[in-house]
Amino acid sequence: MIVGLFLDAFIFNLIPSYSSAELPTAYIAQSDLLDSTPQLLDDIPALTHFYQGKEKSLYRRTIWIGPSGSFTPFHKDPYMGIYSQIVGRKRFHLLPPAASHYLDLSPIPRHANTSQIPVPVSRILSNGPSNEDLRDLPQGTIQKCKEQLAKAFSIPGACQIDVAAGDSVFIPEGWWHTAEGVDGPGVGVNAWFR
Template sequence: MTAPPRNPLEARPALVGEPGLNVALSRIGFSPASAPKTDLALRRREWMLDVMEAQRALSEEARAIPRVRGLSSQDFLDSYYAPGRPVVIERAIDHWPALKRWTPDYLRRKVGDAPVENQGDRAANPDFEIDGYSHKKVLPFGAYMDLIAAGSGNDAYVTANNSAANRAALAPLERDLGHIDTYLTRAHGMMWIGPGGTFTPLHFDLTNNLIAQIVGRKSVIMLPPSESARLHHGRHVFSAVRDLEDETRLVLYPLARAARRFVVDLGPGDLLYSPIGWWHQVRSRDFSVTITYTNFRWPNEGFDSFPAD
C-alpha cells in the first residue's frame, strides 16, 4: 500500500475537472477541525476557484484563449475585458508604419546616441526582476544596440520598468505608431526592446494589460488565477517557480507541473489582452519590440487594493 500523498493536489495527474478531483480537493492539507480559521477560509477560496475552472474546462470553446480578428469595442468588453478572459487580436495594428520600418538600423538612426535605460547584468541574478532597481543601467542607445546585437540572451533588456526614464529618448519613434482607439484611450505605452532570448519570469500584473507585438516573435505561457495554489506565489506579484519550462525549477515546485497552461505565440501586428491576475511568463524568439498598454477605455484599478508584501 502506498502512503497517502501529503497534499492531494500534488498527486493530481493532470487537469482540474478530472474524475476524483473533488475528493482530492476535500482532502487538502490539515483537517478543518485543526486548521486555523484563516487557513480554512483560504483553502475554501482555492476550492471555489478550482471547481469553477474545472467547470470551464468542460467546454473546448470556453477554456481556450481565442485568436480573433476585427473585434469590436463592445465585443471586446462583453466577451473578454469584463470577464477577464485573455484573447489574441490578430493583425490589429498591421497598418502601423513601425511594423515595416523598425529594423535595428532604423531604430539606431532615429534614436541616435540618446541615453537609454535598460535592465542590465541580469544573467548572474535569478531574481533580476524582483531586484529590478539594482539592475537599471544607462547606455547611449547605439551602445545598447551593439550590446544586444552580440547575441541572443537575457542579460540586457529595455523593459516597462525603464519606460518613464526612456520617454524622451524614444519619442522619435512615436510617429511610426498608430492608435488603438477601439480598446484604449490615447496615452503612451511602455516599450520593451531586446534580443532573442529575453525572458520575463512567471508573474501576474496588477492591471489589465494589452501587449502589442511590433517586431519579432514572442511566446507567452498563460495560466488562470485559479492556478495560484500550484504556482507558489512568492514576493509581490512573482511566482517562486520562475520558469515553467525549466526542469530544475519544476523539481523544486512539482505542483506547478499540473497547472493548466496555455501557450500563446505572438508575431508582429498581434495584440494579446492579458487580464489582471492571469499568470504569465514571456520569451522572445527574435530581436523584438513590444509595447504594453494599460490605458483601457474602461476602469483598470485593481492595483489600488492589492495587499502588499
C-alpha cells in the same frame, strides 16, 4: 546605458572581442521609452478602444527589447493589457488567477504579484539539452516547478500563445503571465488600461 550601445552589444552582437556566448542576457523591459521619446508615438496608432474601460484610462505604454531567451517571470498586473510584437517572436504562458498557489510567489509584499520560478517555463518543461545549465539550481527545484506548473496548466483557461511581428495578445486583469523571446531578437510594445 545608451539604447544604441545596448542594441550593439546584446542584440546585434557588434562588440568586438566578445562572442554572444560570453555576453550575459540583457533585456530592456517595461521601459517608458515611448513616454520619454514622444516622436516614437507618431509611429504607433491611437488606441481609442482603451478609453472604453471602466475608468476610461490608458494607464501606461512601454517598450520591450531583448534577445532570444530573455524572459519575464510569471506575474500579474492590476490592469488589463495588450502586448504587440513588432520584431521577432515571443511566447506567452497565461494562467487564470486560481493558479496563484502553484507559482511559488515572492514572500516580499511589494513583489507578491511575482513568481520566484527561476527560469523560463519552456526550459522547465523541456527535456532537451538546453537544461544543461540548470544544474546550478538546488536539487529538486526543476522537478518541483514541473509538478507545480502541470497543476497550474490543468486549470481551465490556461494557455500558451506565440506572437510574431504584427500579432498582439490580450492579458486580462489579474491573470498570471510570463513571456520569453524565441528565435532571435525581439521588440514589442504594450499598453495597460483601466
